[in-house]
Amino acid sequence: MSRPYPFTAVVGQDDLRLALLLNAVSPAVGGVLVRGEKGTAKSTAVRALSALLPEVGVVPGCRFSCDPAAPDPACPDGPHEPGEGSARPARMVELPVGASEDRLVGALDIERALAEGVKAFEPGLLAAAHRGILYVDEVNLLHDHLVDLLLDAAAMGASYVEREGVSVRHAARFLLVGTMNPEEGELRPQLLDRFGLTVEVAASREPDQRVEVVRRRLAYDDDPAGFTAQWAQEESAVRARIVAARELLPSVRLGDGALRQIAATCAAFEVDGMRADIVMARTATALAAWAGRTDVLAEDVRQAALLALPHRRRRNPFDAPGLDEDTLDRTLEEFSGDDDPDPDPDGGPGGGGGQPSPDEGPQGGDAGARPEAGEGGEPQASGSAEQSAVRAAEPFRTKALSVPGIGQGAAGRRSRARTEHGRTTGARRSRGTLTKLHLAATVQAAAPHQRARGRTGPGLLLRRDDLRQAVREGRESNLVLFVVDASGSMAARQRMGAVKGAVLSLLLDAYQRRDKVGLVTFRGSGAEVALPPTSSVDTAAARLASLPTGGRTPLAAGLLKAHEVLRVERLRDAARRALVVVVTDGRATGGPEPLLLAAKAAGLFAADEVASVVVDCESGPVRLGLAGKLAGELGGTVVTLDELRADRIAGLVKDVQGSRSRRAA
Structure with a gap:
């Protein structure tokens, strides 16, 4: 090793x-x-x-690492009597x-x-x-x-x-x-x-630091033992410092002034619950012990906040973790207490906390919050001219969209699937390793053979063939592929902000349901994959925010590009089923017979039985109903922007076969 x-x-x-x-x-x-x-x-x-x-002391022979000084009375390998044990790393x-x-x-x-x-x-x-x-x-x-x-x-x-x-x-x-x-x-x-x-x-952007990273890594790869020996003294020093800090930790005093600063900081950043306050208190105490002090200082509280709060102040997955350090400093100053001792100039935790490595560089990571997504105002008018990116409207809770039938994909929260977890729906003969026993079915399979097997006592005589595996139904995650019309017709009547808000809402829903998402956009002379399928919905939201509009409406190109994305993704993950969400008003322009080309492209999805939903963005007193026709050609369903909201009508996505039956009738 x-x-x-x-x-x-x-x-x-x-x-x-x-x-x-x-x-x-x-x-x-x-x-x-x-x-x-x-x-x-x-x-x-x-x-x-x-x-x-x-090193930790353990009870000899205990598989659960019980502490010999205070063994777990409920240990499955117990009971153990308190006493001396052996030490291990x-x-x-x-x-x-x-x-x-x-x-x-x-x-x-x-x-x-x-x-x-x-x-x-x-x-x-x-x-x-x-x-x-x-x-x-x-x-x-x-x-x-x-x-x-x-x-x-x-x-x-x-x-x-x-x-x-x-x-x-x-x-x-x-x-x-x-x-x-x-x-x-x-x-x-x-x-x-x-x-x-x-x-x-x-990664550091400083060339000297990057050179040192490469130099050390190459030296380690060439001679791990020799490289480790070169750093043995520094490792021993840090190890000894950890031991000393652990011994000092019970003596560290967390004064009322520091506690007020902790409570005020957590309140100022509106973190949920009280866990943040407790973690900050423990972190500040550990910082003082690491610095060799017995009193918690204001700089300990500040460093504790920078480490303990950024991930607790997020309100949705599109918020970048981070703290406004100006707000932090103002809060600490306002609630500074008089019981804090003078800071120790040699023991502060700033930077790397006094670590012994001689070449410590600048602090890693950017604690700043991400700038707001999207720029510019609403588009002025439709047409072929390029339009700037439009800010998305506020997201809302959407109706549940799901893929019909029962799949066998990765565990998630969207569509029905055969999974290892969920409600039991039946039993089958065990093949390979038994993971979920169906007790009633196992007993039922073994019961008729008890006399033939010579059973005389109360015990149940089992054989391998009697064991039954529980068949369970749960939920799977899907690939939700958004196909978004970014043409000039979508920019008309200032609709694009509402469209982006709807897609953002669906992205939030995909995050909660543990889906992969992809984004295909079409405008001008063709279509592009703005985001290949990924689990990072915040990346999809960022791409959506910067999406410009304008130009013609190559609907067929957008559908063909989406079909190609699905083909490639099926090769990578055949078990993950897809849900295609086409966001458009149904118009198609550019080239001869654009609507006919779009219909032929949509037929590819229907032939593959890909579940699809068309979000109809058409507005105004005169409506052509083109989005509904597109949904029929896709073999899916259509829903308006208003109907997408969870507080509106129910049942947005119906079985593909049911949709086809109605069309045939």
């Missing part, structure tokens, strides 16, 4: 290193979420942290994005449990991470059912495994660290709030 890259050899990324070290000093801070572009040493720094953590356990539920929480031997009444339990990753680090790379791509399990364990400090009346419970207290690239999708708000701190990282 290769040696991890030394933590102190990471160049720059001061905020990231400080956040990780504060959690090493005080695990009660609650973990770190690291957001940033790819290739910014996120995973490298996290993996390097485990080598700095002090703190673990860093990685949770793969594609892990199964059994891999995370552990698995029961169902056959032995039913036949012998034995609780044969194989611990999972939550047990392995107890008293250590649970690291999730690409945490934003984690399936919802695993997120739910993590939330439960983080809230209760324990993991519960219950299957068909057999229950196992064990302690699961861990430092949760996640890394993510925001371009690949955002994190569920419930899990986002469970991370104590968040850090935005970005």
